[in-house]
Amino acid sequence: MRVCYFLLSAFAAYDEVALTTVANSKNEGLGHAIHTRGHGSLRVHAESMLGEDSGNDDDRMIDIKSAAVSTFQNLAKSGTQAVNKATTSVQLKLSSKSQKTTDNRFVSLDVGAVKSKLFESLKYQKWAESVTNAYKKNVEAGKLAMFSTLSAHYGDVALAKLLAEAQHVPKTRSVANLFEAIQLEKWLTEKKSTSQVFKLLHLDVDKGNLLKNPLVNTWVSYVDKIGKEDPYQILVRELTKRYGDDGLANVLVAAKADDTAQVIASKVVNAQLKSWLSSGVTIDDAFKLLQLNTVKKDDILKSPMLSAWMAYARMNKQDPNELLFSTLKSRFSDEEIIKMIVAARGDPKLWPSLGGLARMQLTSWQRADKSADDMFQLLKLRDGDEKPFDNPVFNTWVSYVTNLHQERTDEVIFSVMKKHYGEERLEKILGQATQSANTNSIALNLEKELWKSQGKTADDVFKALKLDKKGDNLFEDPAIRTWVYFVNKLNGDKKTPDEFAAISALEKHFDYVNLALLLGTAELQAKVKGETVEFVKTLTSLRNMQFKQWMVRKGFDPQRLQMALANRPFDKWNARISLDFSDFYKANGGLLIG
Structure with missing residues (x-):
């Protein structure tokens, strides 16, 4: 010895x-x-x-x-x-x-x-x-x-x-x-043989989920020590004998959801996949053996066994995303698939491996030559409530329309929604959506399209938003951003756009010096109060637009502005306006004299 x-x-x-x-x-x-x-x-x-x-x-x-x-x-x-x-x-x-x-x-x-x-x-x-x-x-x-x-x-x-x-x-x-x-x-x-140690540890009589038994790891270490067999292949045989193929899937799902059993469950799953591969089990059969065909449709992309099935597809040298998409298409409607994808999008663990699924869905619609209206109906968005923008599926539809009509996205979206909701109902929906930070942006775009379709002018919308009642507090109202947005859109659609359209419209309500004073004060206060970046940007863009108009239309330079201000009643803010304009003038190519 x-x-x-x-x-x-x-x-x-x-x-x-x-x-x-x-x-x-x-x-x-x-x-x-x-x-x-x-x-x-x-x-x-x-x-x-x-x-x-x-x-x-x-x-x-x-x-x-x-x-x-x-x-x-x-x-x-x-x-x-x-x-x-x-x-x-x-x-x-x-x-x-x-x-x-x-x-x-x-x-x-x-x-x-x-x-x-x-x-x-x-x-x-x-x-x-x-x-x-x-x-x-x-x-x-x-x-x-x-x-x-x-x-x-x-x-x-x-x-x-x-x-x-x-x-x-x-x-x-x-x-x-x-x-x-x-x-x-x-x-x-x-x-002692591996089977003797299996019994010694009472693993043969464990009535619960065997993979959650901590002594399974001890047994695996012993099998590894002997080095003659793969412990996970033995476990696959033992678990299949004990639970059957269907029951084994349930055991593995439960084990993969348990932090203490995840590692060993994953190794058993991998051993099972290798066994299936050598036995010629088809990918479709594997889908059923893993009981993915019995999972509720809203949970299928969240199933811990889906990654195993996708791994099996890779073992068969197939693209798992293409196979998954094909499998889902054969079982569920487009609306149901999109809801699954939307649910997966909210899970940071799932989305990296399933992001390609959404792209495949959009591509398949384009290949089928589906119009924006076709997809609106197919996804049953017209059957929604008064808040379609809160429906995650709606965002998928918007993505599709954006890909399909990159130059006319807002126009097409508005046209389809108006067709299905009617103008009065859509106006109400848009009004609610503009009040939400999550839907404000797209709602504003569509609201512009609504006003355009109604033939409203910049002054009409100014009154509709009740901005004509605000007086000197005009630029404290968030609605000013909606109005500026509309004016710029309306002006951009003209054959000869007026880059100073918003300022020209505002000068109908304010003297140009008072307008400059109000804009400067409002911009400063908005920054101090911590208003949204978008709101501050709107005020800044208006102020810059006015100063540029002074240079281009009025022919002002800092000296001429001072002369114009000198002919007006004294105001301590005039100096501030003069200094701000001087800075803008220098920053935008103006030459100071003297």
Whole structure:
């Protein structure tokens, strides 16, 4: 029998550890010791017994193996003599006074009374400290002594549960990984099969969701340690036998929704997909086996199994987005698909992988030569309530119209809506929508189209918005933005637009100097009050428009403006107007004289 066979097999990656020397050694005692009490060829640092963290769950076996390799590298450097010395040391420990002291101290500190969070408990911490002190000259044997005591008291299953629990806590993960590795080595030297350990951990009689059982991870680690089978393929067979194909899908959905089971559930799903691929399961069959055909239509794009199906499509070298779109088209109406896409758009986890679906939908409508009116009816928007702008599907329709009529988007949208809602009803809808920050922009655009269709002039809309009643407070009213928006749109549609149309219209209501004073004051106050950026921009654009008009139409430069102001009654604000205009004049190519 080879000395330390189990020690070396536990860390197969370390081929360099004096295999020939160790293999020729004739000492069987160490193997017997580990078979009886466990395996301590792991971390040599005393703090491991006290629960210092060494990494996350994904790295737990890597942490243990790397530490063990370091330990055995040291032994290998010393050759056969060092190995034999370590062997003799471990052999003697089981009958040593230190082992008995370890057991007695465990009892006196009442460590065994702890049924959960063992390694976080003060009782365990005190016990671990005393063992560390007792085994200062042989820390490795101290670890084995602790495991021996824990295993004897709790038994395989209870101890495995405590270790699994501790592996989810950063400060106890290291010691849990250490003792789990010893436990796995113990089972290996006892020549337990994977099925025997499966039963030993009572996984064969678990009536709940097996993947949520923390001991499944322990079993997976053991199967990985043996290295002859894929543990996830075994789980697929076991779960399929237990739940059937339909039931398995439900188990996987539930497990993927559980934070503690997500990782193992994903690996089982991947193993299942590989099994299907080798068995020739079609993509459509996989859709049904994953029970995606039974998911409520509003939830299908949110299903945790959808990503598995899309992964299976990729395994079959198919474009998952195209297949998904084709599958949805065969099962649902355009309106239903859009609602699904809209629901997915609100989920930052889903949208990156499903964004292409919306583009495919819009493209398919264009290829089918669907008009804006066709899609309005197809999406049943005409059957909506008095707030169509709040309907997420409406935004999809607007996107389609924008792609279809980039130069006339507002005009086409208004035309279709007027056809289906009627002018009076649409006017009411637009009036409500302009009051909402979320729908204000598009509603203003359409309101302009409404006024244009009614043949209203800039002055008509000024009165309709009751701006003629505001007096000197005109530029404090948000409605001024609506009016300016309309005037600019109306003017832009003319063959010979007047770039100063809004200012010319305002000068019908205010003297040009008073208008400049009101605009300057309103702009300053809007900034101080923290008004919206859009509102401030409207006031700024009006002021700049007036100053440019003075330069182009009135022929003003700063000196001529001062002369004009000098002929008017004194006003302390005149100086402010003069300075502001001077700044604008210089910034826009004017040359100051004198």
